[in-house]
Amino acid sequence: MNKTDKIYIAGHRGMVGSAIQRSLEAAGFSNIVSRTSRELDLRDQQLVKRFFDQERPDYVFLAAAKVGGILANNTYRGEFLYDNLMIEANIIEAARVYGVTKLMFLGSSCIYPKLAPQPLTEDALLTGPLEPTNEPYAIAKITGIKLCDAYRHQYGCDFISVMPTNLYGPNDNYDLKSSHVLPALIRKFHEAKVNNEKEVVMWGTGLPKREFLHADDLADACVFLMREFSDYGFVNIGTGEDLAILELAQTIKEVVGYQGEISHDMTKPDGTPRKLMNVGKLNAMGWKHTISLKSGIEQVYASLTGEEWY
Ligand code: GFB
Numbered sequence: 001m002n003k004t005d006k007i008y009i010a011g012h013r014g015m016v017g018s019a020i021q022r023s024l025e026a027a028g029f030s031n032i033v034s035r036t037s038r039e040l041d042l043r044d045q046q047l048v049k050r051f052f053d054q055e056r057p058d059y060v061f062l063a064a065a066k067v068g069g070i071l072a073n074n075t076y077r078g079e080f081l082y083d084n085l086m087i088e089a090n091i092i093e094a095a096r097v098y099g100v101t102k103l104m105f106l107g108s109s110c111i112y113p114k115l116a117p118q119p120l121t122e123d124a125l126l127t128g129p130l131e132p133t134n135e136p137y138a139i140a141k142i143t144g145i146k147l148c149d150a151y152r153h154q155y156g157c158d159f160i161s162v163m164p165t166n167l168y169g170p171n172d173n174y175d176l177k178s179s180h181v182l183p184a185l186i187r188k189f190h191e192a193k194v195n196n197e198k199e200v201v202m203w204g205t206g207l208p209k210r211e212f213l214h215a216d217d218l219a220d221a222c223v224f225l226m227r228e229f230s231d232y233g234f235v236n237i238g239t240g241e242d243l244a245i246l247e248l249a250q251t252i253k254e255v256v257g258y259q260g261e262i263s264h265d266m267t268k269p270d271g272t273p274r275k276l277m278n279v280g281k282l283n284a285m286g287w288k289h290t291i292s293l294k295s296g297i298e299q300v301y302a303s304l305t306g307e308e309w310y
Pocket residue numbers: 068069070071073108109110133134137138165166167178179180181182184185201202203204208210245268269270271272
């Protein structure tokens with residue numbers, strides 16, 4: 001990737017896309033194109049083709065997706081499957097037709113079988129049944145990986161895939177119905193502190209374990225892999241460390257400075273018991289995360305002043 005190459009970031013307003021944009025700009029890349037979802041509906045094949053015809057990007061970061069936490073995934077199952085299939089198929093096909101030099105497709109750690117051996121190595125893909133709460137999203141993301149591999153095989157396209165673990169960072173979603181656990185708990189603890197509430201209700205048992213990566217670390221890894229990785233399959237991106245959701249809640253409680261109790265809403269699902277990434281492949285290539293979970297949460301909490309709900 002040269003500094004003047006034209007780079008299209010699909011999903012530049014989201015947490016991941018905006019982090020990739022910051023990372024590229026900091027590294028001196030100045031020819032970045034993007035469109036909001038209002039300007040370009042990525043589910044519309046004709047519009048996507050027209051955009052690629054006009055802009056002719058050299059590189060594509062495919063970070064646009066319909067995303068959400070466990071409840072949103074489980075509720076809007078049709079949208080999570082259809083929207084994500086359309087977005088990735090339209091962009092990957094247009095990238096082929098309009099001769100994109102290299103494309104990176106971003107997936108998710110939920111592509112792995114629910115009970116795959118931990119930590120999850122890349123070869124565990126398609127070795128068992130998926131976690132039911134996010135099966136539609138996972139199937140769409142698995143299809144994206146397979147599309148990149150099939151296009152590499154049939155057409156020689158340099159299209160690669162990466163699988164990030166659970167993410168957090170600037171531009172996260174704080175809507176309590178659709179968000180992931182980390183932003184949801186930041187909001188819940190903050191509001192409980194401000195309103196002097198006696199308890200914060202978290203979902204499920206708190207026993208499932210999750211790994212969390214700051215979006216800035218993810219973006220750095222994506223730019224690194226765009227340069228260093230060109231092959232079939234994909235590369236896990238994570239920290240290689242996880243903790244129980246209850247431990248996460250206690251960490252956030254401490255950062256926020258909330259003094260009350262934590263209780264559990266057992267009507268909400270736990271989801272997959274554990275999804276810890278094996279990041280051996282990425283580490284062996286020379287990349288490691290730099291932002292610890294505690295300092296990342298402190299950083300996010302300190303910069304929430306602009307958030308509407310805050
Ligand atoms: O982050 P999360 O929504 O998604 O939930 P997943 C992780 C765990 O935190 C679950 C618990 O066990 C939740 O029950 N949890 C506790 C909460 N309190 C809360 C809360 O207030 N809000 C939320 N949202 N969770 C998603 C997948 O799975 O992760 C997606 O559905 C994607 O497909 C994404 O892979 C990264 O980690 O379970």
